[in-house]
Amino acid sequence: MEEEIPDSSRLPGVDIEKFLGFDERIIFRTEGEVWFGDHKAHAYVTNNRILFYHREPKLMDSFQEDELDEIFPTSVKRISLVESGLIVKKMTLRMDEHEIAGDRNDLIGLYKAIQYVRAQA
Numbered sequence: 001m002e003e004e005i006p007d008s009s010r011l012p013g014v015d016i017e018k019f020l021g022f023d024e025r026i027i028f029r030t031e032g033e034v035w036f037g038d039h040k041a042h043a044y045v046t047n048n049r050i051l052f053y054h055r056e057p058k059l060m061d062s063f064q065e066d067e068l069d070e071i072f073p074t075s076v077k078r079i080s081l082v083e084s085g086l087i088v089k090k091m092t093l094r095m096d097e098h099e100i101a102g103d104r105n106d107l108i109g110l111y112k113a114i115q116y117v118r119a120q121a
């Protein structure tokens with residue numbers, strides 16, 4: 001079944017909602033953006049998925065294209081939160097082959113939310 005996305009999906013404040021499935025709800029959202037792969041994105045944890053959402057500028061910044069990466073918490077085999085550095089601390093969240101970097105509080109909250117969803121599965 002192909003779902004048509006209404007024009008209202010272009011309105012501010014409804015960015016991520018158009019990607020949510022039926023009965024899917026957001027449990028956690030990072031305050032700032034985190035590094036996921038080669039781009040910055042907001043991270044969301046829902047009751048079903050871990051989402052990394054960002055808008056990619058296109059055609060000399062005249063419009064933006066939505067990009068969404070998803071990971072299913074039940075498919076994650078290994079997750080770890082690593083803090084390194086003596087003076088300047090850097091935190092990284094590792095999930096299997098993915099490394100997520102960003103603000104310490106965002107990563108701790110993301111880690112806790114992922115662990116919560118995994119425990120509920």
